[in-house]
Amino acid sequence: MDFALTTEQQTMMGELDKLARQQFAPKAFSWNDEVPWPNLRMLADRGYLGLCLPVGVGGAARPVLDGILAAETLAAVCPHTAGFFHAANTGPAGHLARRGSPALHERYLRPVARGELVVGIALTEAQAGSDVSGLAASAETHGDTVVINGTKLYTSHAMVAGVFVVFLRLDGAYGSILVERDAPGLTIGPPDAWMSGERYCTLTFDHCEVPVGNVMVSGSSLRDLMNEYLVERLGNSARAVGVARLALELAEQHIQGRRQFGSRLVDMQGLRWKVADMVMRIEASQLLLYRAAARAGTGVPSLYESSLVKLHASETAKFVTDTAMQLHGALGVSRAMPLEWLYRLARGWTIAGGTVEIHRNIIASHVLRHTHAEAPSPTPRTDLGAGVPTLPGGNG
Ligand SMILES: Cc1cc2nc3c(=O)[nH]c(=O)nc-3n(C[C@H](O)[C@H](O)[C@H](O)COP(=O)(O)OP(=O)(O)OC[C@H]3O[C@@H](n4cnc5c(N)ncnc54)[C@H](O)[C@@H]3O)c2cc1C
Known part of the structure; x- marks a missing residue:
């Protein structure tokens, strides 16, 4: 199993990170509900806004994984811009790219790739x-x-x-x-x-x-139609992972600088464990996300894998933004700081794009679909003497 990203993917992520930190970061938390048109045009000018769109309309026809890596990279600096990048690639415009006619591509995807048109989805x-x-x-x-x-x-x-x-x-x-x-x-x-x-x-x-x-x-x-929604789930998960990374970065900065009881917060073991838990969840989300996206190629991921990703990533974003606020103390919940907005943003993602309960249902159905009551059960141990219970329909 090869976990390495290609040189091209690493270059893309490096360029997007640099662009986002230099150009998008200053206004990252003050867009309110405006479309970040200047940011979209900067992405378009560098050939990134149509990353997963067809070459014929100004896109780069890159696979889903590249779109995911780009969305995560942008979200880790400017979640608002990442939302519109997602809409243009792995979101509604992605459906138009996969299933729309060449005439629709020409009329609508070309302006999407130029950063002039936003596509919404109504389900x-x-x-x-x-x-x-x-x-x-x-x-x-x-x-x-x-x-x-x-x-x-x-x-x-x-x-x-x-x-x-x-x-x-x-x-x-x-x-x-x-x-x-x-x-x-x-x-x-x-x-x-x-x-x-x-x-x-x-x-x-x-x-x-x-x-x-x-x-x-x-x-x-209905099932085939809804399969078209699965890439959307990966794109939203990439945004969730990016937001979690951003919250973690803010928390790391804060605990390095803040002192209480004569020592830096970063030196307190209980708080270091919180960091470890945040990192563990982020990395697990990334692995699920990259595997599902890599297997999707330029198509759609499996229902099972996209549910695993969406469930884990949305709960990770909620957990990490919440924990990062806790590490900031009062500053974490102050409107003067970005963390409380990151939390409010991430909170909706355990509901949008299929709730976490529905993803648990999908995962359980997938795993349990071949489990039959008449399947052979393990032979109970006899070396423990009396007292091995006989379970209904089970081991006896
Ligand atoms: C931030 C955000 C953005 C959104 N954007 C869009 C958009 O652009 N376009 C669009 O079409 N929609 C959008 N939605 C809507 C979203 O897709 C729905 O909210 C979501 O599918 C859940 O539907 P519901 O709100 O009707 O909740 P319900 O389906 O009424 O669910 C209510 C509760 O019951 C639980 N529940 C329901 N059935 C089961 C079950 N069988 N087992 C266990 N639990 C169950 C749910 O998990 C949930 O906790 C958005 C939602 C949010 C929060």
Whole structure:
């Protein structure tokens, strides 16, 4: 098993880290909900914004792993910029790249790669949160037009996205359609805000008409359609790992400098153990993330591996940002410092993109799917004498 990154990947990460620390760090914690357009254009000018997009539209057609490494590197300095980088590569624009027509690529991916267009994704509905089988939004094809009806909740980036990837029922099966922000019949509701300060909107489709050429996936099963969402989970996990690294870096700096009871915090064993726990979780997340991404190639990861990653990385980000705040004392929870924002940002990630409970369900189902009650059970030891219990359906 080779754990080494390629020279090209290491160079890319070095360049992105340098760019982010020099150009993005000064404003990293004061974007609020603005699109960091200048940062996106700087990434575009250096050929990074379309890293995983097709070469024909100005992308670099790099595999998912490169997109993951880039998103993590950016998030470790400027999580806000990393969110938009993810949207352009491993997020909704990635679905457009994999499943959209050349005409859609030309019209929409080219501006994404230039840092001029943001793509949003609309999946969640009132009766379809964790349970996507409850999807009710539907579309029907009428000649050259597709007519969409339904309501989508919690669409992130809806205030700024120029187009939306919409997952819905389509002509009796499942599919995905690209819908322009100004499509007739689409209403974008007033914004509400996550605890991170990022905003989301409700999208209402009332006989919304789009050209049939905007259909990206049709005639699909729900399972196959949802597999398209798995890269998104890796991208979000990369952001989570980056945020955890950033929180750890801030904590390390703080405990090196702060003294209490006559010694530096960094010399107190109990606090050093907290650092060890943070590092262990971050490295474990990275291993799960890189393995899933490497195996995805330029396609999509497995459901099982993407759930392992998303579960571990989102809980890691929550744990590490929380622990880093604790190591800072009052400064950690002060609004004057970035840590409390990192915590508020990471907190939503145990819910977004599939909750941690749903990922545990997926992992358990995968592992237990071949376990049958009639499977041979281990022979009990007899050398312990009396008292070996007989378990129901089990060892006797
Ligand atoms: C920051 C953020 C960004 C988001 N961005 C978008 C976006 O851009 N586009 C979009 O479409 N959606 C987005 N969402 C919505 C997100 O996908 C949903 O919130 C998520 O799928 C959970 O659905 P729900 O909120 O309806 O919770 P529910 O499904 O109602 O779940 C409530 C609770 O019940 C638990 N639960 C449900 N079923 C089970 C079960 N079978 N076993 C165990 N526990 C269970 C859940 O884990 C959870 O704890 C975003 C959410 C957040 C927080």
